[in-house]
Amino acid sequence: MDRVETRELAYFVAVAEALHFGRAAEGLGLAQPALSKAVRSLERRLDVTLFERTSRRVELTPAGEVLLGEARRALSAVAAAARRTQRAGRGVPYLALAAKPGGDAGMLSRILGRYESDPEAVPVELVSCHDDRVSLLHDGRADVALLHTPFDDPAGLETAELRSEPRSALLPPDHPLARRSILQLSDLRGEPVGRWAGYPDDGGVEVTDLAKLLRVTARGRAVALLPRSVLDTLDHDLATVPVVDAAPARLLLAWPQGTRSPAIAALVRAAREAAGRADTPAHA
Template sequence: MPAGRRPTRARLELRHLRYFLAVAEELHYGRAAERLKIAQPGLSQQIRALEDIVGAALFDRSRRAVQLTLAGELLLGEARKTLAQAEAALVAARRAGRGEVGRIAIGYTASAAYTGVLTSLVGSFREAHPEVELQITEMEMQRQLDAIAEDRLDIGFIRPPVALPLGVASLALLQEPVLLALPDRHPLAGQDSAIDLADLAGESFITPQHGPSVSFHRHTLEAARAAGFTPRMGPQGRDFVTIVSMVAVGLGVALVPRSLRCVQVPGLAYRPLAGPPVLAELALAHRRTEGSPAARNFVRHARAQL
């Protein structure tokens, strides 16, 4: 091709650069064709097409040996960088598709942290997927569920029972016994044996800020009714630390998850309940149809830990 020829309007493709790179590195059309596993005439045709696109000769054909022209030498370095960048882009996209990179927004109720499930599950996932960014925020349960349904949150750690929005599912992670929290000066606080809930029929019961059919509000109602009375509902607390603080100052008693025993407040006592155990659940909430590969991997990881 004569030097100085104007480039054609043909489109440069990565295969052109791969073919050129093979010839430039082998400096032999036969070996380059064998390396690329294509016929030599086809390779020669592709190189001529690339030269038409560039508008300059890339190989000196006036000698017996294949030699790069100045244009070919300059293209060689750029071709290597372009192909390496293209391969890096493919690798990044494939990793994202497998959920190995990305970001997961996780919400949790404060009591989830006391169980150890949150830290162990998030920690083991992070070890398995170190390049996935985890954004973790304490959040009230209903806000978590609304945010998951609206694609503003990927994963939630919640305390059922609770009504799930359309498109949101839950995975049970843990069931733990419910304990009684009462002021340490209460007449029953020094009792060594488990406490019969019926003996507290005259007390005010403090619950989280939920409706009657949700989480520990419901546990409290059902446990009291099983003991033969309708509980007198007292003030509500934003979280369990607030609740046990209210108990400690004498505003009432409360049913709390056993894992809350790690929270020690002056003036507070924890005691087991007599009779059949009342169990509280910790669950993972997620979208039923999840578009994020990283979030899908988190749910799969949680299932594998059960």
């Protein structure tokens, strides 16, 4: 089989995400016939059908679904290789650490203080973002990231757990559930839930930051399930009620699998020490 080129994978992903050759071609800056020809050539070389095409719609075949996942990972890996190589070529080493504002459970300054006390520590550049930090790790825009499960999916990453804590529901003060002392997940069934931008659309209200989450909750448009440490940092007049059967929120330090960077290893050690978990092993 001839080697598949990254350009072909990028063309395929554009069509698979748009499910429309015209819109995909416009986004890529190509003529539609050229894009269609490139996809047909890829199908011939792989000897599979990637799209079911009719005059009204374009749909992925089972083979196309498989290639979409593999192609996204492959393109992320190529982008990560380029970014990390460029960074290494600058001659001034540093670590890019991605964190969501207000999402570090008060740990970030302690981690950096412990890490920077090491005379061999390299500078840390903070990547403050509301995007999917997992994607930042996979495509090389970040070396390490602070993640929260169950909100973030750490699959394919190595992680060190720093903190685990229960979650509480954030509710408008006049909500019928706000007077309860405890809640269960079943009590929240049917309630609109705040959803972070960039995460799968499960029908919740999209928010980009904690300030917007507070606003939509105060207006009765959403409820939220947040870790206790986050709720304690917010200035609000909303009700908070523990949800006893919600999965705990776990704060993780994550980095790409297979990384052999001494600087990342030193940061992981510092984070575990700052969290009082020096004896807890990191895991994939």
